Amino acid sequence: MHVIRTYGGAFVIVGLVAALTSGCGASAKGTAGEAARTPSAAGPKAAPVSAARLARLPHATTYGTVHGAPADPAPNAPLDGTVVHPARDTPVYDRPGGKPIAVLPAKQLDGPTWVPVIADQGGWRRVLLPSRPDHTSGWLPTDKTQHTATSAYRIAVDRGAHRLTLTEAGRRLGAWTVAVGTAKNPTPAGRTFLLASLSPPKPTYSKLILPLGTHSNSLDSFGGGPGTVALHGWPDKSVFGHDVSHGCVRTPPAALGTLSRVPLGSPVQIT
Amino acid sequence: MSASRLTRTAAMAATVVATVVATVGVAAGPALAAPARTTGHGSAYALNAAGPVAVPAISAVASTGRKADRSLLSLPKNPLVKASALHTTADRAMARASVADLLVKKLGLSASAVTALCTHGKGSVDLVAARLGKQHLAVSPAPNSAVRAHLGPLGTATVTLNKQVRAADGSLRVTAIEARVPIAGKLETVSVSSVTCGKAAAQPTTPAPQQPPAHQAPAPTPVHHDLPVTG
Numbered sequence: 001m002h003v004i005r006t007y008g009g010a011f012v013i014v015g016l017v018a019a020l021t022s023g024c025g026a027s028a029k030g031t032a033g034e035a036a037r038t039p040s041a042a043g044p045k046a047a048p049v050s051a052a053r054l055a056r057l058p059h060a061t062t063y064g065t066v067h068g069a070p071a072d073p074a075p076n077a078p079l080d081g082t083v084v085h086p087a088r089d090t091p092v093y094d095r096p097g098g099k100p101i102a103v104l105p106a107k108q109l110d111g112p113t114w115v116p117v118i119a120d121q122g123g124w125r126r127v128l129l130p131s132r133p134d135h136t137s138g139w140l141p142t143d144k145t146q147h148t149a150t151s152a153y154r155i156a157v158d159r160g161a162h163r164l165t166l167t168e169a170g171r172r173l174g175a176w177t178v179a180v181g182t183a184k185n186p187t188p189a190g191r192t193f194l195l196a197s198l199s200p201p202k203p204t205y206s207k208l209i210l211p212l213g214t215h216s217n218s219l220d221s222f223g224g225g226p227g228t229v230a231l232h233g234w235p236d237k238s239v240f241g242h243d244v245s246h247g248c249v250r251t252p253p254a255a256l257g258t259l260s261r262v263p264l265g266s267p268v269q270i271t
Numbered sequence: 272m273s274a275s276r277l278t279r280t281a282a283m284a285a286t287v288v289a290t291v292v293a294t295v296g297v298a299a300g301p302a303l304a305a306p307a308r309t310t311g312h313g314s315a316y317a318l319n320a321a322g323p324v325a326v327p328a329i330s331a332v333a334s335t336g337r338k339a340d341r342s343l344l345s346l347p348k349n350p351l352v353k354a355s356a357l358h359t360t361a362d363r364a365m366a367r368a369s370v371a372d373l374l375v376k377k378l379g380l381s382a383s384a385v386t387a388l389c390t391h392g393k394g395s396v397d398l399v400a401a402r403l404g405k406q407h408l409a410v411s412p413a414p415n416s417a418v419r420a421h422l423g424p425l426g427t428a429t430v431t432l433n434k435q436v437r438a439a440d441g442s443l444r445v446t447a448i449e450a451r452v453p454i455a456g457k458l459e460t461v462s463v464s465s466v467t468c469g470k471a472a473a474q475p476t477t478p479a480p481q482q483p484p485a486h487q488a489p490a491p492t493p494v495h496h497d498l499p500v501t502g
Contacts, residue, residue, distance in 0.1 A: 062498070077358070080367070080369075111494045111496070149489070152487075156397075161407075165410050167397055170395025181501070197491035201497060205502070209498060219501060222501045223499030223502070260491075
């Protein structure tokens with residue numbers, strides 16, 4: 001990118017001329033700031049992974065930790081709603097043609113795995129991972145067994161305003177006052193996604209738990225779980241509008257009912 | 272940056288800006304200046320500024336068929352506006368544009384995310400954590416909501432949220448935020464997340480066979496499973 005500067009700091013973005021005319025060249029590493037979503041024709045082939053090696057790789061689930069996963073390049077940017085479901089356990093690579101770092105299982109938490117796609121190029125899809133560390137990604141070699149789809153739903157959580165807003169194709173379906181994490185155990189900010197829809201066999205505080213693809217930054221584990229942050233109900237309405245949880249977002253029953261139909265993988269933006 | 276410095280800047284840069292903007296105009300022409308069609312056309316750009324400081328349409332895309340998609344991680348440094356994750360997409364039926372971490376410091380305008388969507392001639396806007404000065408802006412503002420901002424010696428700026436302009440052929444242009452800022456007597460217009468699409472095609476005489484919505488993610492079925500979460 002070239003920027004012509006003149007006296008006083010005026011600018012003209014010359015490099016954009018090339019970007020606008022070149023059809024947006026794909027850059028896996030994003031060195032020029034471009035991250036193409038338009039698939040290009042050819043890309044590096046995936047290194048084969050033996051069954052033995054596949055078995056040794058960590059699983060990219062809410063319980064897992066994946067070392068060497070590239071960071072989400074834009075952790076605060078809106079997701080476009082493209083989601084993918086691997087119909088079989090699929091190796092995750094650190095870059096197109098790179099080394100395998102994890103396995104994205106077809107199922108997790110007894111439900112289908114759906115993750116957001118953040119780039120699509122040369123026979124590879126870059127996806128957000130639900131594992132630790134948070135805000136990491138991985139590359140899946142595209143194959144015909146993967147199901148891709150689009151979710152028009154967006155969940156926005158404004159922690160300062162204690163407000164959760166749900167939209168579908170830009171149309172607001174509802175906005176509710178919610179409870180979020182305390183200053184000591186805050187609800188983590190950034191973009192994440194709806195990971196699962198769980199109906200606990202013995203519900204204590206909520207009949208529906210909607211885990212997200214993110215974790216508490218302050219708690220390595222909580223209650224025997226891996227510190228997963230979730231959306232769920234709460235029986236005592238006095239909590240709504242306050243910072244009271246260990247990171248989860250507690251919602252009124254009406255919100256949970258509407259949220260229950262949001263597809264897995266749908267974007268969740270926490271600010 | 273003071274008003275006088277911006278004026279000097281604009282004067283010094285005028286020739287270069289005019290030359291390069293003209294060049295960019297040719298490059299971006301198909302995306303921005305393509306004749307609007309009643310159906311089958313979508314276009315979008317993430318950010319554009321016109322006036323003393325010129326920024327050509329960023330991440331401009333246009334399509335009459337297959338999906339076109341473009342992203343830019345961040346806007347190059349400039350004296351007017353900051354933004355990251357500029358993303359646009361368009362196909363024959365829809366267009367979408369979004370930017371994150373928007374900041375127009377002179378105007379006191381900021382937002383975590385600004386998204387405009389146009390589908391079959393219907394538009395909507397989504398603003399996340401948007402503020403104009405101390406004022407919180409609505410998440411889904413009504414079409415053509417005008418907000419004024421007083422900038423002291425610079426004058427008064429007008430910010431239009433969810434600006435919607437219908438063309439004679441039925442196509443709709445939706446701009447999530449359009450700010451018109453006076454800079455030393457000249458008008459600077461900053462447009463954030465702008466999309467255009469045609470209206471829905473008329474229903475055919477013989478309805479096509481019902482097809483499930485293409486590529487629409489399914490609603491989940493809750494599974495009997497427990498996961499201790501951070502309550």
